Amino acid sequence: MTVRGYYVKKGEEPDNRHAELVENEVRIISDAIEKLNAALKQVGFNDITSETKLWNLCDSFVLLLKSGLSAADEEAAISTIASITEKSYNEISASIGHIKDMLNEYYRLPADPRLGLNLSGLISHQMLTSGLATSSLISEVNSETDEVSITESIAVFRAAALFYIFGRPGKGNWDGDTAARRIKSLLDGVVNESLQSEILAVIEDDQDDDKGRSRIEKSSQYGLSYSSIKKTAAAVLDKSSSHEADDFEDESVWLSMDEEEMEPLLRSFLSSMKPPESLEEEREGELSVLFSDISGIQHFIENTDRLPQMKGASSIIDGYMKDVRTLRKAGMPSLYSILRDTGIPLEAVISSGGGNIILLTPTPLADYLVDRLAQGIREATGKLRMVAAYSSFSVTDASGNLSQDSLITHLNQARDKTIQMKNDLTATKGKLIDYGIELRCESCGSAPASELFTVGDNERTYCSDCKRVHDYGLRESFRNTFQDYQPNASKLLGYGWDTFSEHILDFLAGNDAMRNIEASKKADLAMIKADANLAGAFISNVPSLSALIEKNMLLTNELQGTVLDAFDWLKQVTKKELDELGVTESKEESEKLGLRLQLGMMYVGGDDLMLLCPASYCIPLALRIAQTFYERLGGELSMSLGIISFPTHEPIRLMIQAAESLLSYCKEVSRPFAIEGKDPMGVLDFEVMKGSLNAPSDLKTVHDFRRRNNLTQRPLILDDMKHPVLSSVVSYGKGDPMRAIAQASIRYEAYRKNMIEEDASGLEDFWKASSEIVQNMDIQETPGKLASYDASKGRGVSFSVYMAGRSETKARAGETYGKIGLLALGDEEDRIGVLDARTLARLMMGG
Known part of the structure; x- marks a missing residue:
């Protein structure tokens, strides 16, 4: 067994930790080698003999390893391997599909079981070692030209550098016999025996001449920043009551250690890291x-x-x-x-x-x-x-x-x-x-x-x-x-791409092109722009380049995984809620929502994203993204999100500027929290855009004015999902707040589309009641203008949608307050949230 370390905590609270025990390490590496061997054969590498094919094999091997990191890496692997092997896209896709489960296990293996070194994964270290060693040899051989000549010796050396790491898993320190046995298994039937012997000869060459194994070993250590990590780890071990500095080199210490013992050492190591x-x-x-x-x-x-x-x-x-x-x-x-x-x-x-x-x-x-x-x-x-x-x-x-x-x-x-x-x-x-x-x-x-x-x-x-x-x-x-898209989009919608392509924006907003919807019930489109808070500082705080690769892979993988998780979650909640409402076409509606979400994914990469979706779903979707991202990153990173809804005829570029303005404001408000190490789960601001704006980038200024004058609590600082503004619109008691918000949105969407006869969400009643108060406060709602208001008429006012009825909202304001319930809706600065709650309800109604 071995213990893998992570820069962010893994697992569920309160038992999440930086250390994860990896059992059956030998079985994992054996299974990986067996499946990679089969995949290489399937994509077309069989008993190869030439240096060009060996080079192509190495490129394909790297792409196979990367294919499980993200959807973009999988697409890149399929496309590039298809061009290398001249096989079809679908053939390569099928081959890669067979190794996904194996890769998930392979990614858990550490580069080295020792403290600090185990923060790097085997895969990132494997590629970095070969990248350093092979590039240095290319530099030496091609020092006088800007064109690389791939000789057999370079191709053979690259293969040796790429597979060298197979000598470590399960052994602690590197073992030549284990490396040779595993490399033979990987290349069996893929590379002919003569070429295999040349590859093995490189890792068996232990002369300190930087021509064979020595170059690979030094590249391996340099990529891990071995010297500096050893120094930091030794200092941590010296302070430990059960270890000493010399334990760093003793492989038996690390192969017998479990996660309980490793966790405090990792925490101490991470707090002791210093930038180079x-x-x-x-x-x-x-x-x-x-x-x-x-x-x-x-x-x-x-x-x-x-x-x-x-x-x-x-x-x-x-x-x-x-x-x-x-x-x-x-x-x-x-x-x-x-x-x-x-x-x-x-x-x-x-x-x-x-x-x-x-x-x-x-x-x-x-x-x-x-x-x-x-x-x-x-x-x-x-x-x-x-x-x-x-x-x-x-x-x-x-x-x-x-x-x-x-x-x-x-x-x-x-x-x-x-x-x-x-x-x-x-x-x-x-x-x-x-x-x-x-x-x-x-x-x-x-x-x-x-x-x-x-x-x-x-x-x-x-x-x-x-x-x-x-x-x-x-x-x-x-x-x-x-x-x-699966299921087949044309069958799902009842019309093909040519018809669909003329109505993309309306479809993304939730307005089916072939379905008559009253103009008053036609929904708006929403835009979500989001960015991780202080992601640059998080990524740059690493002891080695191998660790930098780990953090980059982590951030990319977790952000994309977060978005896809949110899509699946919203589809499932939609299907279940429509079933409970007795909507016969619940499955079709949830699948249409899935198609809308996939089409609306403008970009998701690095630490930021931009999504388009039906306005009615933007709040639960944004909340799910914020919470999941925070949890996946172990509470180390949070997200700021700017959300706007707008009619589909509005200029897209102006709406982007408006969303960017709110996102910028969220990041500005969140920065002091992040610097102090008190990062909230997420920071969220939103607005409903109606009518043209001369300066949408001024939205930030307007919201800041309202916040400083105690008219708004936006942007919402989400320490959890139970913010008073959210709880004023929907009542969830001890239940899941996000699910309750999603349910209200789904119910109103079903009503808007005439799937049910009455508004089961209560959102419209809530919106009417809160509108009366907003009107009495004399608030100018135009997003691009500063507000005048009478705050005294709004203090202490909140609503619970389940306590309001359609007839009650027709009563005069004072009676409406009494029947709905006088609940405090303010924050520590005595900022009121009536306008926030009203705008939130309006978003959940589709804008």
């Missing part, structure tokens, strides 16, 4: 760590009023960060295709997403890669510019000993240089509009219009680049989601 010292001067070395950033990415995605273009822009950037079949189909490059063309091993990618790429590269190729990546994003988007910088280093010093420089320090140096370049680019960027052009693109406003196409009853003029992005979003992103 910064570099005083540039270094020279055969390796470089490269950091790149795309300039203008948010403007590129959000500066449009056409949803397909927004989806296309987001999908192109997400696809470029790894690989995706639709990019290949469109003839666009991607990170993986560029690296494969250049001869850089795919395991050299440290992270890629959200517009940032971090990768290892042989120093002789660094300048070429900077140019090629920038050229690639320009080819894919037609507009965006990528800036990149690198910092050079060596794994060993002049004496051949392990370098004491931290790889994290070099990454920080590369990041700082890139940020400066990006700032310089922004500062010097001139006006892009040529005023001599008579007709300019309606989307970007800079390039000449060259395309004329019809949208509904209107004609649009686009430049060729914006039109290409628009078509990509419509035909590749939206259509693929529609066609891949």
Whole structure:
């Protein structure tokens, strides 16, 4: 057995912890090797003999390992392996599907059982070791050229570096015989015996000449920041009553330790971590760590009023960060295709997403890669510019000993240089509009219009680049989601893609295109923009690059998992609630909701997201996302969320600005809590948008004015889901608040769609009652204006929707208060929440 350490706590409160016991480690690694061997054969690797096929095998192996990390990694694996093996997308997809359960177990294995080193996973360490070792050999062999020549010796060495780690699980320290036996099992029938012997010869070569195993071992230690972690761990062990510093090297200590004993040691280690010292001067070395950033990415995605273009822009950037079949189909490059063309091993990618790429590269190729990546994003988007910088280093010093420089320090140096370049680019960027052009693109406003196409009853003029992005979003992103959805979307809706594509916005809002809905009951669309609080500080606080990979993988995986979990949860609650209401088409309605949520996922990556959904479901969906994300990250990170609802005819770009304004306000309010280590579960602000806004970005200013003048409690600080504003709208007693809110939304949606005859939610009655009070307080509700009000008429007023009846709301205000119930609705600053509760109810009614 062994104990895996985590930077965030795992498990349910109050028993969550940083340490997790992994039993049957030997069985897990044996099962992984068996299933990976079968998968490699299934995708087309059988008794290979050439260095080119061995290189392709290594790329495919890396992609198989990564495929279980996220949906984007799975898509990239299928697309790239299909291009390597020339097999169909569906064939590769089926092969990868067989290894998912195994990968979940494989990801639990630590890189090393020792304290501090066990915070890195086997998979991240496996790839980092090979990325460092292989890139250093490429640098040595190709020092005079910017084109990599993949010789048999390089391909063989790469395979040895990639599989070297198999000698550790179940053994504590690395064991050569175990490594050889497991490598033979992995490559049996995949690589011919002669090539297998060459691979094994590399790891059996124990000469300290940096040509064989020695180079791999030093790369392994450098990637883990072995020296600094050992120093910190020794100090922790010295302070322990049951251990001493020398125990760090004693494998028997760690193989006999359980999670109960490891937990206090891990907590002490995590609190003792110190950031590496910064570099005083540039270094020279055969390796470089490269950091790149795309300039203008948010403007590129959000500066449009056409949803397909927004989806296309987001999908192109997400696809470029790894690989995706639709990019290949469109003839666009991607990170993986560029690296494969250049001869850089795919395991050299440290992270890629959200517009940032971090990768290892042989120093002789660094300048070429900077140019090629920038050229690639320009080819894919037609507009965006990528800036990149690198910092050079060596794994060993002049004496051949392990370098004491931290790889994290070099990454920080590369990041700082890139940020400066990006700032310089922004500062010097001139006006892009040529005023001599008579007709300019309606989307970007800079390039000449060259395309004329019809949208509904209107004609649009686009430049060729914006039109290409628009078509990509419509035909590749939206259509693929529609066609891949299960159950079959065309059968579910009763009409096909061509009809559906003309009504996407209305469908996302919950208004079925082929169903007559009264104008007064036509629902609005909601936008959720969310961002993790202080995610940068969380990710950067690591002792090693291997740990950085772990945190990046963790954040990406947990955010995407959070969103998908929220989708599934809302579908299940919808189905169950409609069943209880006696709605015969409950299953179809829940599946339609699932389709809406999938189509409305504009982007989810890094630490932020943007979703479109029916307004009636936006509050329970946002609450579920906030709570699940907080729990999945062990309470280490929370989320800020800005939510707006709006009629589908409103300009999308203005609505984005409004949502971004609320998100910015949430982050501003939450920052002091996070810095003090008192991070709430989530911070939430919301608004119903009606009518055009001249300055939607001023929404933050309006809400701040209202908060300072005690008119609102927004943004809501959610220490749990039982906030007084939430509990004023729905009554949940000792039940689950989120479920109660979802149930109220579902009931009203069923009433709005004429599935039931009466409003079983009570939301409309509540909204009428609270509207009367808001009117008496003389509150100007227009989101873009500051409010005048009489606060004395609203203090101490709250409602419970289940205590209000339709007839009672017609009574004058004073009587309504008495019949509904006088409950305190204020916070510690005596801020009232009547307007908040009314707006919340309005959102839950579909805007």
